Structure formats: C-alpha cells, structure tokens
Amino acid sequence: xxxxxxEIVVAPREPHYVGDGFRVHNFIPSGYRLDMxxxxxxxxxxYNSPFYFPPTDKxxxxxxxxHRGFETVTIAYQGKVAHHDSSGNSGVIDVGxxxxxxxxxxxxxxxxxxxxFSKEGGYFQMAQLWVNLPAxxxxxxxxYQGITNSQINKYQLTDNKGIIEVVAGSYKGIKGAASTFSxxxxxxxxxxxxxxxxxxxxxxxxxxxxVVDGEINVNGSETIAENHFVLFENEGEEFSIEASKKxxxxxxxxxxxxxxxxxxxxxxxxxxxxxxxxxxxxNLGRFGYLEx
Amino acid sequence: xxxxxxTKYLKAKANIPEQEFQLLIKKVxxxxxxxxxxxLRPGEICRHSFFVEKGLLRSFTVGNSGKEHIIQFGSENWxxxxxxxxxxxxxxxxxxxxxxxxxxVLINSDFIEAASEISSSFxxxxxMALQNHIRHQQKRINLLLSASAEARYLNFIQLYPDxxxxxxxxxxxxxxxxxxxxxxxxxxELAHKNFRPN
Numbered sequence: 001x002x003x004x005x006x007e008i009v010v011a012p013r014e015p016h017y018v019g020d021g022f023r024v025h026n027f028i029p030s031g032y033r034l035d036m037x038x039x040x041x042x043x044x045x046x047y048n049s050p051f052y053f054p055p056t057d058k059x060x061x062x063x064x065x066x067h068r069g070f071e072t073v074t075i076a077y078q079g080k081v082a083h084h085d086s087s088g089n090s091g092v093i094d095v096g097x098x099x100x101x102x103x104x105x106x107x108x109x110x111x112x113x114x115x116x117f118s119k120e121g122g123y124f125q126m127a128q129l130w131v132n133l134p135a136x137x138x139x140x141x142x143x144y145q146g147i148t149n150s151q152i153n154k155y156q157l158t159d160n161k162g163i164i165e166v167v168a169g170s171y172k173g174i175k176g177a178a179s180t181f182s183x184x185x186x187x188x189x190x191x192x193x194x195x196x197x198x199x200x201x202x203x204x205x206x207x208x209x210x211v212v213d214g215e216i217n218v219n220g221s222e223t224i225a226e227n228h229f230v231l232f233e234n235e236g237e238e239f240s241i242e243a244s245k246k247x248x249x250x251x252x253x254x255x256x257x258x259x260x261x262x263x264x265x266x267x268x269x270x271x272x273x274x275x276x277x278x279x280x281x282x283n284l285g286r287f288g289y290l291e292x
Numbered sequence: 293x294x295x296x297x298x299t300k301y302l303k304a305k306a307n308i309p310e311q312e313f314q315l316l317i318k319k320v321x322x323x324x325x326x327x328x329x330x331x332l333r334p335g336e337i338c339r340h341s342f343f344v345e346k347g348l349l350r351s352f353t354v355g356n357s358g359k360e361h362i363i364q365f366g367s368e369n370w371x372x373x374x375x376x377x378x379x380x381x382x383x384x385x386x387x388x389x390x391x392x393x394x395x396x397v398l399i400n401s402d403f404i405e406a407a408s409e410i411s412s413s414f415x416x417x418x419x420m421a422l423q424n425h426i427r428h429q430q431k432r433i434n435l436l437l438s439a440s441a442e443a444r445y446l447n448f449i450q451l452y453p454d455x456x457x458x459x460x461x462x463x464x465x466x467x468x469x470x471x472x473x474x475x476x477x478x479x480x481e482l483a484h485k486n487f488r489p490n
Binding site: 065066087141264265266276279280282283284285286287288289292 | 449453454456457458461476479480481482483484485486487488489
C-alpha cells in the first residue's frame with residue numbers, strides 16, 4: 001500500500017460566534033480549498049478551540065433553528081451542551097460524548113451550554129461536523145444518536161500510550177458507535193507523548209485530521225501544531241501520526257457521495273428548488289415547533 | 293469590487309450599450325459596511341439609494357419609548373432608500389443600517405438622470421419602480437391596519453422567503469407590527485396545522 005501524503009495544512013481562521021455560545025474557527029467549507037465538494041461528505045467543520053466562558057445565569061448558545069438534508073455531529077472535548085429538538089429528544093452532551101443527529105427531512109433544535117456549566121463558567125472546547133446525506137436519504141425520518149463516551153469502542157495502542165475512539169466507521173476491526181448512511185470514519189485519537197498510530201483508508205476517500213490538543217508529526221515528515229487541519233491527498237492509503245506531546249486528534253475519512261450540492265444556511269440539498277422548498281416548509285411550520 | 297448582482301440588475305432593467313454601460317458604472321460608488329453600521333440617520337437628507345450587492349439592510353424608526361419599528365428589509369438585489377427625502381430634499385425620519393456585513397452600491401440622482409438619458413428602457417423601469425414602490429406601500433398600510441397576525445406573516449414569508457433564517461424573531465415581529473409573542477403563537481399554530489411527521 002502507498003503512503004497518503006499531506007495535500008495542505010490549513011491554519012485556523014479568525015474565530016466567529018455561532019449564537020453567543022460557540023466561538024468557532026470554521027475549516028469546512030470556508031477554509032482554503034476546503035469547500036463542500038472537496039471535503040464531501042464532510043460539508044462543515046466548526047471548531048471551538050478552548051475558550052473560557054465566565055459564569056452566567058443565562059446559558060449561552062444557539063436558539064431554535066432548522067436543519068434539513070444532512071447530519072450534525074457534535075463532539076465535546078471540554079464543557080457541556082444541553083440540546084432539545086422538535087422530535088422531543090433532549091439531552092446533555094458531556095465531555096467525551098458525541099451527539100449524532102440525523103436532521104434528514106427536517107428538525108428544529110436549540111443548543112445551549114448546560115445550566116450548571118453556565119453558572120460555574122469554564123473552558124469550552126467542541127467540534128461540530130456536518131455529514132451530508134446521500135440524496136435518497138435526505139428526506140428520510142429524522143433520528144438522534146446520543147453516544148456517551150462509555151459507548152464508544154476504543155482501540156488500545158501498544159505500550160498503553162493512547163487510544164483510538166471509534167465514533168463512526170471502523171479501526172483495526174473495532175466498529176464505530178454511530179450508524180451512518182454512507183461509509184464515514186470519525187475517530188478521536190487520544191495520544192500520550194511518543195504514541196504512534198497508523199491509519200488506512202481507501203485512496204478515494206476524502207481524508208483529513210484536526211489537531212485538537214498538542215502537537216503531532218505526520219508520516220514522519222511534517223510537524224502539525226495545535227488547531228491546525230491537515231487535508232490528505234486522494235492518492236495512497238496509509239498515513240501515520242506520532243504525538244510529540246500529549247495530543248488529541250480528530251480523524252475524518254469518508255467516501256465522497258459525488259452528488260450535486262445546493263446549500264443555503266441550515267439546509268443542504270441537491271438542487272436550488274429543494275432549497276426553496278426547504279425554506280418554504282420551514283416558514284410554514286412543516287418542521288414542527290419548538291419553544292425558544 | 294465585484295458587482296455581479298448590480299451589473300446583472302442594470303443590464304436586465306436597461307438596454308444600455310456596453311460602452312455607455314462602462315461610463316455609467318463609473319457614476320456609482322461602492323461601500324462595504326459592517327453589521328450595525330448606519331447609512332442614514334433621522335434629520336439627514338438621504339442622498340443615495342442603496343442597492344444591496346450582498347448582505348442585508350433595514351430601514352426603521354425609533355419611537356419615543358426607544359422601540360424600533362422596521363419599515364423595510366433589503367437583501368440581495370433590493371434597493372433601500374428614503375425616496376421622499378431625496379426627491380423633496382428634506383430631512384429623513386428614517387434610520388438605515390446593516391443587519392449583516394453588507395456590500396452596497398450607492399446610487400445618486402446623477403446616475404438616475406444619466407441612465408435615463410441613455411436608455412428609454414431605464415426611464416421606463418424607473419417609472420415602474422416608483423409605481424411598484426407605491427403599490428407596495430399601500431398594500432403594507434392595508435395589511436397593518438386590517439390583516440390578522442397570521443395573514444401578515446404569510447405575506448412576509450412570500451415577500452422575503454429566506455429572512456426567517458437571517459434575522460431574529462423580534463425584528464420580524466417589529467416589521468409585522470406585532471409582539472414577538474404573537475409571532476411565536478402564529479408560527480406555533482402554523483406548525484400545528486402543517487406539520488406531518490413522516
């Protein structure tokens with residue numbers, strides 16, 4: 001098998017706020033060469049690097065908003081998020097947990113810092129990923145997978161130098177906790193200094209990583225600093241990482257859907273007509289109702 | 293600045309030969325304005341019409357109690373202005389500001405006159421735009437005086453389909469002349485009528 005080389009390393013952009021609770025660097029789709037088509041089926045990645053939110057009685061977050069046509073994946077590294085949606089699901093995404101929400105035909109939801117976390121204040125660190133749905137599943141029934149850290153299968157690296165948490169897909173025979181609609185791999189590599197891990201994905205899969213904490217070396221050749229994003233070439237299958245200090249790395253690899261993308265705000269469909277329909281349906285209450 | 297929308301707009305509205313189009317486009321100015329920045333304050337004379345190349349503007353007044361009343365929203369390809377202030381050369385009652393970071397094209401009377409001279413179709417378009425503005429204002433007065441909150445909302449989503457995704461609820465309520473609570477009730481009732489879980 002051939003080595004999968006780095007195509008580009010992308011530095012974090014200036015952060016912006018989503019609502020008043022998420023201070024994020026956007027990588028996909030506004031990062032250099034990281035548009036939706038290039039990263040297909042990963043159509044958005046917002047990363048809230050560690051940021052201190054002071055105590056407040058009024059939880060910060062994002063008020064009621066719709067989604068249609070894809071899945072939102074929220075990965076909590078520090079801090080807690082409370083979530084409610086129009087299907088009646090609610091829960092708290094705790095440190096180490098992952099929430100995998102399939103918006104599909106349409107859902108309303110709101111996301112706020114959890115009450116106790118808000119009152120006490122603290123460091124907040126989170127990633128939100130949008131995974132596109134194949135055309136035939138875009139209008140399927142919404143669903144929700146609240147995955148706690150204990151439900152995520154972990155691969156133990158040699159010498160107990162770290163673990164690979166398999167959120168979705170599979171790693172060395174260990175299956176991911178989340179069910180997906182197309183071949184998608186999402187891992188968190190939690191590495192001690194000196195830990196090494198290798199990854200193998202088909203050449204055509206769009207593959208990337210984000211250094212969430214620490215610093216790593218990729219393929220023994222390039223050092224990647226914290227908060228930096230690595231896009232791999234669509235050639236070769238294997239790459240390796242080595243932590244130069246204690247590190248957490250988000251690994252993404254997915255088979256491109258190669259379907260047309262029409263996107264506006266919180267809707268990602270295949271045609272502009274479907275976007276117009278989504279807006280109309282949302283305005284007319286066809287996504288249901290959720291109290292602010 | 294990339295003026296794709298304005299160029300397309302002008303070419304669609306006026307049959308202007310390319311050479312003259314290049315002269316005309318020199319008469320407009322462009323401006324990038326940040327979210328929250330004002331383009332017009334009460335007491336000022338409105339010297340321009342603001343064509344929205346990208347982003348979102350609103351015109352509004354502020355009542356004695358400090359409450360904002362939104363007169364108009366203008367997203368891409370809309371023109372926001374105070375026509376009467378411009379025409380009668382009198383102080384405006386309006387604020388105009390940006391709800392999002394916005395790229396605007398500043399159109400003044402010099403441009404309108406030059407374009408009208410060059411192109412009869414622009415002259416015709418300018419007449420139509422004025423009549424259309426009056427029609428819109430009349431309908432809006434009538435809706436505000438006589439229509440239910442739901443009817444006003446249904447009219448709004450037809451006129452501005454994507455603004456429900458771009459502006460906060462209270463601004464939509466302000467435009468509709470209803471309380472945010474009433475708007476919330478209208479949306480809840482619509483969901484009750486129209487939501488069919490699959």
